[in-house]
Amino acid sequence: MQTPDIDSHLDDMAALSERLAGCLSVREARLLALAAATMPTSLGEVLEIGSFKGKSTTLLAKSVALAGGDRVYAVDPLIAASDTVPAMMESGENLPDVFRETIKSNGIEHIVEFHQMRSQKLAETWDRPLRLLWIDGDHSYKGAMDDFDNFAPFLQPGSVVVAHDVLHRSEGPIRMFCERMLLSRAFGPCGVCGSIGWGQYLGPDADTDAYTPEKIALFRKMSRLIQFAALGRDQATASSFGYQVLRPLVPHGAVDPQKWRAMITSNLPRK
Ligand SMILES: C[S@@+](CC[C@H](N)C(=O)[O-])C[C@H]1O[C@@H](n2cnc3c(N)ncnc32)[C@H](O)[C@@H]1O
Numbered sequence: 001m002q003t004p005d006i007d008s009h010l011d012d013m014a015a016l017s018e019r020l021a022g023c024l025s026v027r028e029a030r031l032l033a034l035a036a037a038t039m040p041t042s043l044g045e046v047l048e049i050g051s052f053k054g055k056s057t058t059l060l061a062k063s064v065a066l067a068g069g070d071r072v073y074a075v076d077p078l079i080a081a082s083d084t085v086p087a088m089m090e091s092g093e094n095l096p097d098v099f100r101e102t103i104k105s106n107g108i109e110h111i112v113e114f115h116q117m118r119s120q121k122l123a124e125t126w127d128r129p130l131r132l133l134w135i136d137g138d139h140s141y142k143g144a145m146d147d148f149d150n151f152a153p154f155l156q157p158g159s160v161v162v163a164h165d166v167l168h169r170s171e172g173p174i175r176m177f178c179e180r181m182l183l184s185r186a187f188g189p190c191g192v193c194g195s196i197g198w199g200q201y202l203g204p205d206a207d208t209d210a211y212t213p214e215k216i217a218l219f220r221k222m223s224r225l226i227q228f229a230a231l232g233r234d235q236a237t238a239s240s241f242g243y244q245v246l247r248p249l250v251p252h253g254a255v256d257p258q259k260w261r262a263m264i265t266s267n268l269p270r271k
Contacts, residue, residue: 022055028194036063044129049119050137051076054102061108075115075122123150130154136164144172157203158268166197182219192252
C-alpha cells in the first residue's frame with residue numbers, strides 16, 4: 001500500500017468507529033486500524049481477544065483487507081453474564097446476535113474466523129505465528145497475564161502487541177503492559193495512545209537498548225497508577241484524586257501514522 005492511502009483509510013475507520021457500538025475511542029480506533037494495515041501478512045496472523053459487539057473486529061478486518069490479508073481470528077465467549085463484559089448491554093440484547101449482525105452488515109463475514117469461547121480455551125490449540133495480537137478480553141490481572149503469556153510464544157520478531165484499557169482502572173491491562181512489555185528487553189518501541197498500550201516485539205536476542213530510556217520513562221509514570229488500578233474503583237476520594245492527577249502525566253496522545261508506520265516497518269525482518 002502506498003503511504004498516502006493510509007491517511008484516507010484511517011479517516012474512514014475513524015468515521016466508521018463512531019457509528020459502531022463498543023469500547024474504543026476514535027483515537028484508539030485509528031491506532032488499531034493503523035497497526036492492522038501496517039503489519040505484513042508474511043509475519044503471521046492477526047488475533048483479537050475480546051470482540052464484544054464487533055467494533056474492533058470490524059476495524060481490524062477492514063484494515064487487514066486493505067493490506068492484502070484475508071483473515072482475522074477473534075475469540076470471545078460473548079456471555080453477557082460475565083463480569084468482564086462492559087456495562088454497555090442494552091436490556092434484551094443478545095450479544096452473539098449483535099456481534100454476528102455487526103460482522104454481516106459490515107461485509108466482513110468472509111474475513112473473520114470467530115471462536116465463541118474463552119481465550120484460554122483457544123490457546124490450548126493455537127499453533128500459528130502472530131503478526132498482531134490485540135488484547136481486550138478479561139481485564140483481571142490473571143486474565144490479562146494469561147492472554148499475554150499464552151500467545152506471546154507465537155510472536156515473531158517485528159510483531160506488534162496492542163492492549164486496551166492500560167489507562168483504565170482495571171488491574172490486568174496496566175500491569176500486563178508494564179511487566180510484560182515495558183520491562184521486557186524483547187520489546188523495542190512502546191507507547192500509549194488513548195488507553196491502548198502498544199509495543200513491537202523484537203525478540204529475546206534483539207538489541208533493544210536504544211528503546212530502554214523511553215520505556216523506563218513511560219514505566220515510571222504508569223507504575224504510579226498501578227496502586228489505584230489494583231485497589232479498584234471504589235476507593236476513597238484521596239485515591240481517586242491521586243489517580244486524576246497522575247493519569248494525565250502519562251503521554252497518550254494520537255500517533256503520527258506515517259512516522260509510526262515507518263518506525264514499525266524499519267524493525268521488520270529483511271527478506
Ligand atoms: C471491553 S470488551 C471488548 C470490546 C471490543 N474490543 C470493542 O471493540 O468494543 C471485553 C470483552 O472481552 C470478553 N472476554 C472476557 N473474558 C474473556 C476471555 N477469557 N476470553 C476472551 N474474551 C473474553 C468479554 O466477553 C467482552 O466482550
